[in-house]
Amino acid sequence: MARRPEAGWGGRAIRPRPVPRGNLDRMTITRRKLAAAVLTSAAAPLVSQAVAQTAAQTPTNPDDELKAARDRLKTNIDTLARQTVPMDTEPAFQFKA
Amino acid sequence: MAAIPEEVFFDGIVALNARLKDREFSALDLARAFTSRLEQLGPRYNALALPLTQQALRKAEEVDKDIKRGRLRGPLQGIPYGAKDLLSYAGQPTTWGARPYAGQVFDYHATVIDKLDGVGAVITGKLSMVELAGGGGYRYASASLTGPGLNPWDRSCWSGGSSSGSAAAVAAGLVTFAIGSETSGSIVTPASFCGVTALRPTYGLVSRHGAMALSWTLDKLGPFGRSAEDCGLVLQVIAGKDGKDPGSAGKSFYYTPQYSRPIKDLKAGYAPVDFAERAEPPARAAFAAALAALKDAGLQLVETKLPQFPYGPMLSCILAGEEAAIFEALISSGQVNGLADASQIAGLKAAGELPAREYLKAMRLRRLVQEEFSRLFAEVDVLVTPGRSGPASKVDQPLDGTGTPPPAPTPDLPPGFQGIIPAGNLAGLPALVLPCGFAGNLPVALQVVGAPFSENTLLAVGREFQARTDWHKRRPGSR
8 A cells, every 4th residue: 555645734735636546456547547557668578577587486385385474473473472561561653752 | 968978877966966067968968878777777687667768858858957047956956866666656657566566556756756856856767676575574586576686796696675676776877876665674685785875764754655555663765875975965855744644753854964973972882793703704804894994983882782672573573463454455355466475475464363462562562672772872872783794695595584584593692783673673763784895796784773863973974984995986897
């Protein structure tokens, strides 16, 4: 998701733009326009070349990959479980040092 | 059309801008030369995602008119640059390096692109990146729509990720500076591997409006350039309050080297083990010489310990919680399977299973990390560590899932500042990467980390280091 413009305070410099639609199901253009944008872009040859390169990667079993990813997640959770946090510690949602 | 000498492609911002103002060549000549070079050599390093040649030439014509009329807009006027392909450019594809988004088009520019446009900088192309900036955790350098990032110093090696194209394009003289992003290591790693100077700003200093979100609480945008000075000049333009970025700190940045504290007044924390035993053997001589150069400059080096937290697992849990929410539609639609890296696909799917309690535990621990770093920066002004413990890995070498070559096991050594990349990102700290020598034919770099909003201090250390060394001036093929 691209970051969305906030409403702002209506100042001169903050002109509301149409909401950007980064989601796959909420694209700003039609499929036909989208295909045209890609095909007419000078990057098209680069993209097709690169897709061929990435396809050369060794295939792996998706189930094994998912199990490995879940195991990594569990290991991380177990590591955090060994940490003690004082009860009055709030999450770090502010970063304005 | 004036001929552009080869060395111009490796000029810094100030030198290049002076040549433009002296009418040695026009901005249009410069843009033609750079766009041609980017289109020709960018694919050689898989660094180019999208050329913006016509846009660059139009902008350069405007710049020439401005210069002719005496409308000078600062040192970035007429300077060619590239932006990581996670930044939106109105009306052109913004792929985020990922096949499922290959045709994505936004109707507005990212704030950083608007700001750079406002001072007359000339965008010449979008630069390649690891898909979704590495979200989910990738195992191979090939995790990108444009193929594995190839290192201009040795194309059999990786350029690093996830800002692969930004670092490679600066190193190869395809752009004068570039914009990249970091969630955890995506500026520091490619800058170290490609031997270019780069700055990861304090969280919130640079607006991320128009940038792909990977983690709302970790993402930062920052410059890659030829020197600390170049990074300071770019940061001055792209930093600042932006109501369109909820994470904006509301602060500006003014690059003021004339007011910096003398380096001899600064105290730097470091861990000797990082530069000796933990560093890969071919890199140790370069790191030792770099430390000696800093000492010669008068920097007071004091042995310091990194506060002990499980930084990697903390960062992974926070990232998992946020990326699973951000990419929910991609994952639930099944289109996540269109990504190039199997480990990344699985990582994104598994991320959705992280309990909220664990995300919040990591965020509460993060508060303690920030408090510990506040205490640490009461004792020292900066921290100095290797950018990475060694040079770039081979392009086909498996990574550890966080975009890092797995380190050699060293169980009996003290930890040093091994976790500084996730730690610095968790605490929102700025970091400056300074090329500091070679390990074989590949560059290695130092990393200088500071307290929040201490960018001018980091840049002062960088300027002093670069006044005494010339590693930042080396270029592939001519060292």
